[in-house]
Amino acid sequence: MSKEITLATVKEHNKSNDLWIIIENKVYDVTKFLNEHPGGxxxxxxxxxxxxxxxxxxxxxxxxxxxxxxxYYIGDLAASDIKKKVPLKEIGLAVGAIFLGITLVYLLKRGLAKN
Ligand code: HEM
Structure with missing residues (x-):
């Protein structure tokens, strides 16, 4: 298993002579890469x-x-520091579907009551 590194530890390495970054929950020590990076x-x-x-x-x-x-990979971000993404889209769809359902039942009942 690869090494787990906490966010707090990564934060300590924030200088040009000691530089770690997280990309897709993996930790990279880019200190030596800094002056080679084509993006500056x-x-x-x-x-x-x-x-x-x-x-x-x-x-x-x-x-x-x-x-x-x-x-430059040195380990994985600790599981406890990995942000769980809130599935906003799914929640929105669910709320929308329920709302639509209630509206339909309401309209249906009203329609039936009239007859
Ligand atoms: C270990 C991590 C990284 C590596 C190995 C890396 C490597 C590279 C390479 C090879 C290029 C040349 C273009 C390409 O091949 O895509 C590049 C360009 C660039 N990178 Fe990175 N990069 C890293 C991280 C980052 C990060 C974290 C940022 C932003 C915060 C960044 C910003 C840029 C920018 C702005 C360019 C210039 C793009 C352009 O000229 O159009 N890079 N990088």
Missing amino acids: EDSLLSVAGRDGTKDFIDVGHSQDARNMMKK
Whole structure:
């Protein structure tokens, strides 16, 4: 099993001479990569000691970049620090369906009562 690293630990490594970042719940030590990054030092420093998943994906990194990352992988983000995504879309759909159901029953009953 790969090493689990807590968010608190990652946060301690937020300087240009000691730089860890989280991408897709994996932790990377990019200290040595900083001055090689084709996207510049600033972009990496902007997510120093933090989760850079969104920024990483927004750039649309190539498969080459993804292969490069493996070299800097040092462990996985601790399970207790992994954010569970609230499935907002599903909740919205469920609420919508229930509302629609109630409205239909109401309309149906009203229609029947008239006859
Ligand atoms: C270990 C992690 C990373 C690796 C190995 C990596 C690697 C690369 C590589 C190889 C490129 C050249 C273009 C490509 O092949 O896609 C690139 C471009 C770039 N990267 Fe990263 N990157 C990493 C993390 C990040 C993060 C976390 C950010 C943002 C916070 C970032 C921002 C950028 C930007 C802005 C460019 C320039 C895109 C352009 O010129 O169009 N990178 N990166």
